Amino acid sequence: MTKTEVQPSPEKLAELEKQRDAWEALEKNLEKVKSLPWEKFDNIDSAKIPQALDLVQVLHRDSFIYQYLQVKQTGEKKRVPRPSLHLNNGLISVSIFYGAVNTKTEKDGNGETREVAILKGNKNLPRFVTAILDYLFGTIAFEKDNLYLINDSQFILLSELELSHRYKTGSKGDFRANELLDILKFIHEQLKLEPVKKIQTAVIACTDFQIDLKARKILTDCALEEDETYFKVFDSTFREVMDLVKTYDTYLNMVIDDADSLHNASLQPIYTMLIACRELSKERFFISKSAERTGKGLRHEIISSVFETKSINLDALKGKMSDFAWASYDGGEMLLVTEAGAIDKSVERYLKILATESKVPARKIGNDYAEINLTGILAIDSNEKILLSSGMNSRVVNIAFRDRPKKETDSERRAIFAPYWQAFTAQKKNKTSRSATTTAGLASLVHSFLYWQSEKFQFNFKQVEMNNFTGENAEFDDVQVYVLEEYTKGKEFVFFTDNIELQTLMKETYFGTNKKERRKQALDEIGSYLTPRKFLNGTQTGYRSMKIIKKQNIKRVQKALNAFIESMMDDK
Numbered sequence: 001m002t003k004t005e006v007q008p009s010p011e012k013l014a015e016l017e018k019q020r021d022a023w024e025a026l027e028k029n030l031e032k033v034k035s036l037p038w039e040k041f042d043n044i045d046s047a048k049i050p051q052a053l054d055l056v057q058v059l060h061r062d063s064f065i066y067q068y069l070q071v072k073q074t075g076e077k078k079r080v081p082r083p084s085l086h087l088n089n090g091l092i093s094v095s096i097f098y099g100a101v102n103t104k105t106e107k108d109g110n111g112e113t114r115e116v117a118i119l120k121g122n123k124n125l126p127r128f129v130t131a132i133l134d135y136l137f138g139t140i141a142f143e144k145d146n147l148y149l150i151n152d153s154q155f156i157l158l159s160e161l162e163l164s165h166r167y168k169t170g171s172k173g174d175f176r177a178n179e180l181l182d183i184l185k186f187i188h189e190q191l192k193l194e195p196v197k198k199i200q201t202a203v204i205a206c207t208d209f210q211i212d213l214k215a216r217k218i219l220t221d222c223a224l225e226e227d228e229t230y231f232k233v234f235d236s237t238f239r240e241v242m243d244l245v246k247t248y249d250t251y252l253n254m255v256i257d258d259a260d261s262l263h264n265a266s267l268q269p270i271y272t273m274l275i276a277c278r279e280l281s282k283e284r285f286f287i288s289k290s291a292e293r294t295g296k297g298l299r300h301e302i303i304s305s306v307f308e309t310k311s312i313n314l315d316a317l318k319g320k321m322s323d324f325a326w327a328s329y330d331g332g333e334m335l336l337v338t339e340a341g342a343i344d345k346s347v348e349r350y351l352k353i354l355a356t357e358s359k360v361p362a363r364k365i366g367n368d369y370a371e372i373n374l375t376g377i378l379a380i381d382s383n384e385k386i387l388l389s390s391g392m393n394s395r396v397v398n399i400a401f402r403d404r405p406k407k408e409t410d411s412e413r414r415a416i417f418a419p420y421w422q423a424f425t426a427q428k429k430n431k432t433s434r435s436a437t438t439t440a441g442l443a444s445l446v447h448s449f450l451y452w453q454s455e456k457f458q459f460n461f462k463q464v465e466m467n468n469f470t471g472e473n474a475e476f477d478d479v480q481v482y483v484l485e486e487y488t489k490g491k492e493f494v495f496f497t498d499n500i501e502l503q504t505l506m507k508e509t510y511f512g513t514n515k516k517e518r519r520k521q522a523l524d525e526i527g528s529y530l531t532p533r534k535f536l537n538g539t540q541t542g543y544r545s546m547k548i549i550k551k552q553n554i555k556r557v558q559k560a561l562n563a564f565i566e567s568m569m570d571d572k
Contacts, residue, residue, distance in 0.1 A: 008063045016061060022092050022137075023058045029136040030056060033187055041186050043179060052129050055122055057097040059083055067095050071117040073103050078117055084125055089138040089196050090151035091227065096133065098125045127167040128175045128183060135184055138196030142188050146278075147181065150197050153205070153224055154233040159373035161330040161362070177370045197229045202277045204306075205230040206442065209238040211449060213279050216457055218449065231277045232306065236439040244423060244443035245450075248302070251420050252447075255295035257400040260462035265399045269303050269448035271459055272377040276307060276333035283395065284461065285355035285378035287343065289386055290401030291470045293413060295420075296381050298436075300336060302424050303379075305441035307334040310376065317350045326362035329354075330372035337380040344387045344521075351388075354378045355395060385468040387525065398464035465555035468525060469563030476564060479509050479519070480526050483549055484564045487557065496530060497546035523549060527556030 008016065034050045041049075059067035059080055068077040083095035099121035105113050134140045139151045140158065149156040149166070156162065164170065164177035175183065202213040210219045210230075220238055224230070256262040264286075274280040288296045310332030316325035329335060335354055343351070353360060355378045359371045388396060404413060425434035452459075476484065482505055486494045496502055510519040523529055529552045534543040551557050 012063065016063070018092055019061045019094070023060055023094050026087075026094060026133075026137055027058050029191065029193070030058070030133075032191060033132065033136065036187065036190055041183070043175075043182070045175070049128070049132075049183065052126050053132065055098050055100060056129065056133065057099065057101065059095045059097055069097055069101070069119065071101055071103075073101070074115045074117045076117050078119055080119070084121065085130060085133070087133055087137045087139060088151055090153075090229070091138075091196055094137065098122050098129070126174055127169055128180050131163075131167050131180055131184060132187065135187060135193070136191075138193070140184075141193070141195035141197075141199065142185075143195065143199045143201065147184065148195075148199055148229075150195060150199060150229045153229060155199060155229040155231070157331070157373070159330055160370035161327060161372045164370050197227050198225075200228055200230045202279050203230045204232040204234070204273070204442075204445070206234045206241070207237045209241075211445070213274055213277060216453070218446065234306070234438050234442060236442050240439050241442045241446055244440055245447045247420070247423050248440070248443045248447050251295070251424075252299075255299065255401055257290070257402040258464070260464050261398070261400040263462050264397050264464060265299070266448055266451040267455070267459055267461065268379070268397070268399070269306075269445045270452045271448075272303070272307065272334055272379075273445060275375065275377050278375075282356070282358070282375060282377055284397050284459075285351075285380070285395060286397045286399060287380045287382060287386055287466070288399045288401060289382050289466045291403045292383050294401040294404055295417065296401050297338070298417070298420065298424065299444075300338070300379065300381055301436040302440045302444050304334050304336055305436040305438050306445055307441075308332055308376075309334040309336055312337045312354065312378075314347050314350055323362045326360055326374075327372055329374060329376070330362070332374075332376035335376040335378045337378070337382075342384045342387070343380060343382055344385065345389060348389060348392055351378065351392065355392070383470075385525070386466045387468070387521065397461045398466050400464055400466055403467075403470060465553065465559060467559045467563070468556075469560055476526075476560075476567075477509050477522060478505050480522055480560075481564070483523070483528060484526060484561060487551075487561055488565065492551060493533075494549040495546065496549055502549075524552075525556075526560040527551060527553035527558075 030053065034053050036050075038046045038050055057069050060070055060077075061067050062077075066079040066081050067083060068079050070076075071078055078101075080095075080097050084098035085096040087094050087096065097119065099119060102118045102120060103115045104118060106116050107113050131140070140147060140149050142148075147158040147163070149158055158166065160177040160181060163181060167177075167180065169175060169177045169180055200212075204211040204213070205224050208221060208223065210222055211217075212219060224233065252262060252265055256265050265288075268286055271280070271284070275282045288300070290296060308331055310329045312329070312335050313325065314337060316322065354374070358373070358375045360374050361370070362372045386398070421434060424436055424440035426437050428435050479502070482502055483494050494502065496506075506519060510516075510522070512518075520529070528549050530547055530549055532545050533548050533550075534545050537544040
């Protein structure tokens with residue numbers, strides 16, 4: 001009785017044809033790479049690259065269970081049950097045998113000689129070979145000089161550090177991350193392979209709608225496509241998101257202090273997302289400020305849920321271990337500083353890097369130094385004083401939150417905020433406290449997008465003067481008290497020259513090596529500065545130069561005066 005050969009189904013045949021096209025294309029591209037002018041690649045180990053690629057054997061498939069290697073010399077199909085490497089570009093997969101194919105002559109049972117293929121595997125598969133094959137197969141691809149991992153519905157931008165992590169570069173005999181990136185760029189310059197999936201660099205794709213930031217549109221009734229990969233992918237429906245947009249708008253109006261702050265707060269999510277997907281270059285950073293328990297934390301929870309958010313510890317950026325701290329921020333889209341102390345010149349060095357730089361050298365434990373991706377937008381949550389230099393003030397976007405009424409009890413506050421916590425957060429298994437849902441984060445993003453649209457897609461951030469005189473900060477030194485008392489009398493400036501009382505207070509209040517700097521900062525806190533001014537010299541002819549304390553920042557002066565008058569009333 002003869003065995004009946006089972007024919008593959010039409011679906012199986014279609015899959016095998018797709019497989020054949022894939023491995024034929026990979027073999028073709030592999031041969032192109034090996035024949036590139038590697039002598040022109042400026043690296044001392046450039047000759048190792050084609051040598052290592054000579055050992056790459058692409059495995060084929062048929063209707064049998066194991067993949068095979070078609071040996072050209074003998075025509076044999078050598079079964080390989082344990083491939084050296086699997087490649088997957090999200091649409092199809094192939095396997096690789098890494099080693100040599102040798103032949104030897106042997107006699108069969110009839111005494112006739114024949115050529116027999118022998119596979120000799122090499123266990124030491126170089127990491128750079130894996131990266132090259134990923135590029136040739138379409139698992140990773142270039143788009144406008146950026147390298148992306150695209151085998152999932154949501155792509156990953158590969159920084160040097162991410163590249164180092166994925167391919168474990170820097171080991172003995174292998175290339176470092178920056179060298180590997182140069183190799184891939186060299187190959188891409190010659191082959192210019194198109195991505196196997198369309199890289200939607202500025203599209204946030206959800207269950208049934210998309211936000212296209214490049215086209216500046218919200219698209220409804222559209223699903224994810226298999227041959228596309230997106231900047232963000234979320235499992236939320238349009239109806240679920242829109243139901244929360246109005247609630248989020250109500251929440252903002254309740255917690256934000258003034259119209260200009262509300263304007264800035266409304267633009268923050270979409271601005272951050274545009275930077276994250278490289279549609280804009282970062283120029284700004286955000287500071288939210290008020291007394292404690294005013295809703296800042298919940299708002300940041302909501303916004304950050306749709307970003308790759310890194311929590312920033314400013315203290316960790318100092319000292320010998322700082323490299324590892326910087327490395328942990330790689331790929332962060334929102335760089336969040338919570339419960340920050342006073343934001344002043346003592347931390348400006350680190351804030352400037354976080355707020356303005358897009359790359360910084362750092363390393364993870366056990367890895368070489370690499371350029372990390374630091375393009376994320378800095379967002380600071382502070383209850384304390386905000387005093388920055390003029391250079392940083394030109395970049396900061398302030399958002400003032402409304403302080404809760406002094407007589408409001410904890411139970412009253414909880415009752416007011418409870419509906420919003422319920423709407424925006426959910427309990428998760430890995431946390432004891434509730435966390436913001438991505439649906440809430442998308443609601444904040446859609447709300448921000450619609451507001452940006454109403455602003456004709458412009459970012460005209462407003463100047464907001466923070467209130468530095470809340471809680472424990474609502475205390476003034478003797479000089480500040482003197483100046484503010486004079487201001488309450490309607491005076492536009494205060495004489496320092498010939499003012500013995502004020503001069504004495506200055507000496508008693510600010511002394512030591514940094515007395516001038518401390519005096520300058522104290523006056524700056526109340527929006528004032530010491531400056532010379534010429535006055536008519538009484539009945540005599542000519543002018544006399546005299547020093548006065550003058551108002552410089554009217555909004556800051558007014559906030560200081562309000563706090564001063566309120567403190568005077570409290571004392572009574």
